Amino acid sequence: MDLHARRADSFGAQAEAYAEHRPDYPVAAIRWALEPLATSERLELLDLAAGTGKLAAGLVAEGHRVTAVEPNEQMLSELVRRVHDVRALPGHAEHIPVPDHTVDAVFVGTAFHWFDQEKALPEIARVLRPGGVLAAMWNEPDTDVEWVAEFERISGTSVESQRDAPTCVRPHPLFEAVERRAFAHAHHRNSPEDLIATTNTLSRMLVIDDEERAAVNEKLLAFLRSRPETSNGPFDVPLRTEVTRMVCVSE
Ligand SMILES: C[S@@+](CC[C@H](N)C(=O)[O-])C[C@H]1O[C@@H](n2cnc3c(N)ncnc32)[C@H](O)[C@@H]1O
Numbered sequence: 001m002d003l004h005a006r007r008a009d010s011f012g013a014q015a016e017a018y019a020e021h022r023p024d025y026p027v028a029a030i031r032w033a034l035e036p037l038a039t040s041e042r043l044e045l046l047d048l049a050a051g052t053g054k055l056a057a058g059l060v061a062e063g064h065r066v067t068a069v070e071p072n073e074q075m076l077s078e079l080v081r082r083v084h085d086v087r088a089l090p091g092h093a094e095h096i097p098v099p100d101h102t103v104d105a106v107f108v109g110t111a112f113h114w115f116d117q118e119k120a121l122p123e124i125a126r127v128l129r130p131g132g133v134l135a136a137m138w139n140e141p142d143t144d145v146e147w148v149a150e151f152e153r154i155s156g157t158s159v160e161s162q163r164d165a166p167t168c169v170r171p172h173p174l175f176e177a178v179e180r181r182a183f184a185h186a187h188h189r190n191s192p193e194d195l196i197a198t199t200n201t202l203s204r205m206l207v208i209d210d211e212e213r214a215a216v217n218e219k220l221l222a223f224l225r226s227r228p229e230t231s232n233g234p235f236d237v238p239l240r241t242e243v244t245r246m247v248c249v250s251e
Pocket residue numbers: 008009011022048049050051052053054055070071072075091092093094108109110111114115116
């Protein structure tokens with residue numbers, strides 16, 4: 001298995017920690033993604049690469065019918081344990097276990113960069129109704145904030161960050177009306193250790209050896225304990241949720 005595939009499949013080993021320590025998604029981003037459908041009716045939504053259900057939970061809370069598709073068994077079990085009123089199915093973006101033209105919108109949370117886009121985009125178009133929406137979103141640390149930028153720098157490992165160009169969904173003839181927007185978001189953490197636990201659910205931390213991980217964690221803890229923003233009790237990590245939405249062309 002090459003490094004990309006190992007990383008794409010790395011999250012399950014820490015599925016419980018993932019569910020505990022990763023952020024959710026802003027409601028404003030979900031609502032904006034659905035605007036092209038121009039309806040207030042209950043929709044049929046698909047959360048693709050649903051993980052432990054961080055985004056699916058937000059879609060359910062908005063009152064929609066949600067199917068969650070996720071390839072990793074441990075992540076999917078965690079989703080089933082934590083998010084109710086969701087149909088949960090094993091499956092990949094390149095082969096979605098859902099019939100043709102049955103979904104109003106496909107959501108992808110912090111996962112589109114793992115897909116083989118040449119295969120995934122036609123497959124997403126297949127399950128969408130004509131005029132349906134694809135919304136790919138990423139929770140990103142807001143590195144305009146100085147301490148966050150410094151934290152990100154220190155958390156670098158020998159394996160590159162996937163965040164180099166994560167918001168890139170390549171143009172495809174089956175999709176039109178591509179729009180992007182960023183939403184301010186925050187991730188509440190109770191302590192420096194909590195934020196380090198979040199960082200340890202990133203694939204670049206999951207695939208390195210224990211020695212390197214321990215060294216990075218030690219540096220991160222020293223940094224967070226030295227900063228006034230994070231050293232004393234609970235704090236919010238400023239995030240930006242970057243959303244790309246596009247509409248499936250009508251045949
Ligand atoms: C960073 S997690 C995001 C999980 C969830 N969407 C969230 O926002 O918390 C990335 C997820 O993508 C899944 N994944 C990786 N490759 C995939 C593929 N080809 N098709 C579908 N899901 C994939 C992984 O198993 C993992 O659960």
